[in-house]
Amino acid sequence: MAKGMATVPLDKAKVDRCRELAAAVASDVQSFIDEHTTVGVERTILRALGVDGVDGEGVSVVNRVIDRLQTARVLGRGVCTFVASELKGGAESIQDAAERLAFGDDVDFAAPLSPEESRRILAPHVTAALARIDEARGHREAFKATLPRSPEPHRYVIVATGNIHDDALQSKAAAKAGADVVAVIRATAQSLLDFVPHGATTEGFGGTFATQENFRIIRAATNEASARYGHYVQQTNYSSGLCMAEIAWMAAVEGLDMLLNDAMYGILFRDINMCRTFVDQYVSRRFIARAGIVINTGEDNYLTTADAVEKAHTVLASQFVNEAFALRAGLKNEQMGLGHAYEIDPSIENSFLLEIAQAQLVRQIFPTHPIKWMPPTKFKTGDIFQAHVHDAMFSLVGIVTKQSIQLLGMFSEAVHNPMLADRYLSLKATTYVHNTCKNLGDEIEFRTGGIVSARAELVLDEALTMLEGVARDGIWEAIGRGAFGDIKRTRTGGKGYAGVVRRSDNYVNPVLEALEA
């Protein structure tokens, strides 16, 4: 956080207490996590070890393997031991081992190897797996270091044509117009798919499929644009949904910079089972931590279903929870792009003051986190002219309160996924606002006892009260009564529950162990 900026009063003791409570909540869940794995986690481990490809029907080998182990009810031991067993049994490579597991007639589901032996056999492959991630990170960071860093807030835009080649074009266009971050939005229902599509894709509703090949294509395009336009453009995708861990790994090895990744988003907004999500988020974040990727959490979404004035504190409370989970997965503060949003009904008198208060509060509570500031969406209408002004006021809060990453509002929010011109105009307007108000945040102070200060204090108080409730009841219960985003979910409801598996005593996962080391 920059020195000399306007501040709201902050009771450090309350902040500390919130962190304590969130830690307790996360620890409670962590014991569950540590006892479980999921089909998604195990597929991720396979991928990390180097398994790739699809079968004749286009189904990923990793899915075939895990489905088979699952059907055989042996997934609780973890896929690793079976891979090791195949290697020992003569498989020529990890890929070969996986294909045997997937299609072989004589897979030994009893898997006689001890965890120790499995670990020993896989050791070089685990090393290679980590090296691959480290290398991708190294490449990315080295290239980034050759280019000047853009000032904050970083201007973040989305592309979402459905066609990765069109996305590449749009991404370069955005880079030219000044974007610092480009996210490729996923196709509408991908998060509910329990597999990751394969190869380059050119069709998708509302977005483009997250596939490893697509990651490669878009990363190359963005790198090209970075070099051409002389500023580094970060590439982003979604580690979210039923395959959040697999996508995290793909992003790690394809050199992405950021990932949408939230400990609870899938539960709340995709009705994905909570047990599944908690386990998956943990493993995904272990890869993310290793890869030095910045996550973007999804608290902004709460304000699309709940009222942004009444439920502002749920955003803050959730940020503490997301932070606590992230810490447990080894993420550094500098990797936690906690999300929040400018979603208050714009017709409310002094609503701008409430927005400033919230943004400033979050900024101060998480001073070293790359806070992600999300634009108005819910109260956007098809009046694109008015929407453009609405976004400008949002950008103003972004620069005044020194948000780190700003997803740009689009005047066509209520109309369609952003088109070329929409993005161009949004970048132009945002750049103007950020530049014309560059040091405004350093120039002003908020009056003690004023609306802004009082609002910040109230939100923190309410978040604390809420966290006390969540810690008391546990997060499972809290979600059950709609604490976040006014959405209620049950522990065994939702999608993907069948993919959650209790780890058996001899569960072994040397990749995860290495990441945890």
Added chain:
Amino acid sequence: MAKGMATVPLDKAKVDRCRELAAAVASDVQSFIDEHTTVGVERTILRALGVDGVDGEGVSVVNRVIDRLQTARVLGRGVCTFVASELKGGAESIQDAAERLAFGDDVDFAAPLSPEESRRILAPHVTAALARIDEARGHREAFKATLPRSPEPHRYVIVATGNIHDDALQSKAAAKAGADVVAVIRATAQSLLDFVPHGATTEGFGGTFATQENFRIIRAATNEASARYGHYVQQTNYSSGLCMAEIAWMAAVEGLDMLLNDAMYGILFRDINMCRTFVDQYVSRRFIARAGIVINTGEDNYLTTADAVEKAHTVLASQFVNEAFALRAGLKNEQMGLGHAYEIDPSIENSFLLEIAQAQLVRQIFPTHPIKWMPPTKFKTGDIFQAHVHDAMFSLVGIVTKQSIQLLGMFSEAVHNPMLADRYLSLKATTYVHNTCKNLGDEIEFRTGGIVSARAELVLDEALTMLEGVARDGIWEAIGRGAFGDIKRTRTGGKGYAGVVRRSDNYVNPVLEALEA
């Protein structure tokens, strides 16, 4: 000025010194004014006494009269003595007297009446002239009192179709969309006409002619809209150019609320002779003072020809001068809508801070004046989307620094006179910004020694230095070297100089005397 608002540091001694210097400048000019009259002034007096109508060629009777006296080189005595003489000589009415003077074969240009006798003869007519103004004012104020007052800044829009009936429609539309003030922009070259057109007009380049009948039509429309939409809508026009005094009178009797009226605008931006302008502005303001009309001065225009960063102080200096002239014409502070504008190059880093500084400085120096805040125009391009955002930032300064009257920016500024939709969208956006940031100005303070404070101090210092120069050299000289708006004019150059006449020793003008009483 509201209590508790953000302030910039203000050296009262410097402000006082600026006022002293401006007073000296105005006093110097006042001695010139007191020794002169103009064709415009004398026509105004005739109108005030009740002369109306046009001849067969459409030329106003007042023009015929004054031109004739001017040709006869007797205008230095003032038209009143000739009217009185005609009345004494048998004219049935003021109108009859004027028509005799205009078209009669036996006008006695020697005008034998003494000033005293002229005064005596005209006394009842002078009383009637003032009563007419007072009555119009009374009506206007009474109607206004029946309706709630809109919060400041008042939202001011222009209509300019060229056709008064279309203007009436647009004016009602604006009222419905929330306008507090509607100005009818004049046809492009009207300010250079040395006569006021007559009757309702339906054709005009870039605006609609200011005629008495047009004033009546639009005032009726606006009053109707005020009643219908439940908030009082002020009506505005231009008392500017070669007929500024006549238009001031027309506005006074037709119940207008505001007038664009500036002591120097005509000189600088219309190349009207300075002697002419100084005399005309004085008389126009005497009528304005009596009618309780609010003037809008034109300092905003300086920043369209001069650089808004370098020459910001010229705006402030000119405001002091305009204030000094206005005081000499009997205006109250509450009638002085001093103008300034958001015209800094938007690509300049922290330009918003400079805009805030200037607006805040002006607000504090003139706390009881209804300050008029003008929108960006010069750096508007045909990118209407970007222009709309530019205007939003301008509106933000308006509400934060509590400007009194805000002329709304139009996204089509660089394209055409505002159309129905442009005005509607501008009102919508401005209302949003004003409402969402309602008390922002009360919430913040500017850091001592910051960019805003330093800028405010610099501008005041520079204005003081400039006023010292103007007071030293006299305003004639100062304008000669381009002190205001980077525009240079000479004392005898420019339009309308021939219409300036030295008052003879026996000059008499009982209407003006009554206004001055």
Added chain:
Amino acid sequence: MIELPNHPIKAYGDREGDGMVQMSFVLRVTPCARAREAAKQFAEAHGLADPLVTTMEEAAEGFSYFVVYGHSKHTVNPGQIEVPEVTTVTMTRDVIEKRIKKLGRKIVLVGACTGSDAHTVGIDAIINYKGISGDKGLESYKGFEAYNLGAQVENEFLIERARAVGADAILVSQVITQRNCHKENGEALIEMLKAQGLRDKVICLFGGPRVDHALGLELGFEAGFGPGTKPSDVASYLVDRMCPAYDESPDA
């Protein structure tokens, strides 16, 4: 019915008949004098006379963004347009409750956001107690028994639930409209109901930001509801269709 001009009208800029319209678009051209002329001709092709290209900016390499104003020669005759509109006048809560009372039982309904659509805010606004803009949802009425199934509900499941609770009405919300997936989802539901012989037993209502009554009818629903719909509008519509007329006399 609101009166509209019954003669061909032009767009209105600031004078009757000026036909002024604004356009913006991107062409795959690099900014230059010929590109500007291309934009002008492109606007002319749309029927704009004297188009003024007010801006030409390089939105991406090889792409220019244009804003154009011009005088459209086209007209439309609003008086000749007929579109189906829901004609029920929205009733007060009191009247709604009283009329359902006359029915002698509760009106049962199920609602959902179907297919892969996860946008529940709209259907929640209609059904859930909280409602929208101060207008409480159907759950808040004594006369309604409402089941909100939430997001991403498959048509099969929706019908199953409707059958299970003996629903009088099915409320479907569709927000995602890409490549008309909302139409497909909606039509599929109706087909399925028909196939199961249930179509005549339930009132089907369709809603969403891109929905209007005409679309609802087109897809085989009884009605379609678009942006700005209030719970009381929907309540009134159902009451109007299902309940005996309401007698204004105080002790009816």
Added chain:
Amino acid sequence: MIELPNHPIKAYGDREGDGMVQMSFVLRVTPCARAREAAKQFAEAHGLADPLVTTMEEAAEGFSYFVVYGHSKHTVNPGQIEVPEVTTVTMTRDVIEKRIKKLGRKIVLVGACTGSDAHTVGIDAIINYKGISGDKGLESYKGFEAYNLGAQVENEFLIERARAVGADAILVSQVITQRNCHKENGEALIEMLKAQGLRDKVICLFGGPRVDHALGLELGFEAGFGPGTKPSDVASYLVDRMCPAYDESPDA
């Protein structure tokens, strides 16, 4: 010359060929379902397929404001467009001065904003020392003798002054364009010069925000200059027309 596609192209939304364009306009209708349909049909009349009316708001009593997106069926072929462009390549100050030196005398010019037009900022930017965006005005060159007559200058007066100072060039600025008054003013000047037998003796340049080279030629000027013109562009143009070619060798 910049290369443009030489085949019919559609507008580009976010995919090749989608033809997406945005329109906004006002119709004299009160908002209602039929009004929305009228807007849709109005958009269709312009060649927009599947128009989506994204907003309909009452901009005034009896008037609605609409925003529409739709897929335009129209195309334009940029490669087939020819428009006159000023081809002079802008030179450095150094080259400009050297070439005028070769001429052996100063280039004399008078400039003005004519008719009732009072917008001097443009002509000032070209002529006055200060210039624009860091590019100093013609007054700043040793090789030019420039007279800026300012605003609201009558054509007669302008010609009179041009004759008096023996001008090589006349620079006219026109900013107000209502009902094409700029064109009339410009043409009138040329006619007047012809009538006085002066046309061949001076280079006439026309400029302003709505001016381009084609318009300049159309009105009988040697060239037209639009938005973004720099003093050095104008200087280069004049030098190119009037001065002997410049020999690149160092001691030329």
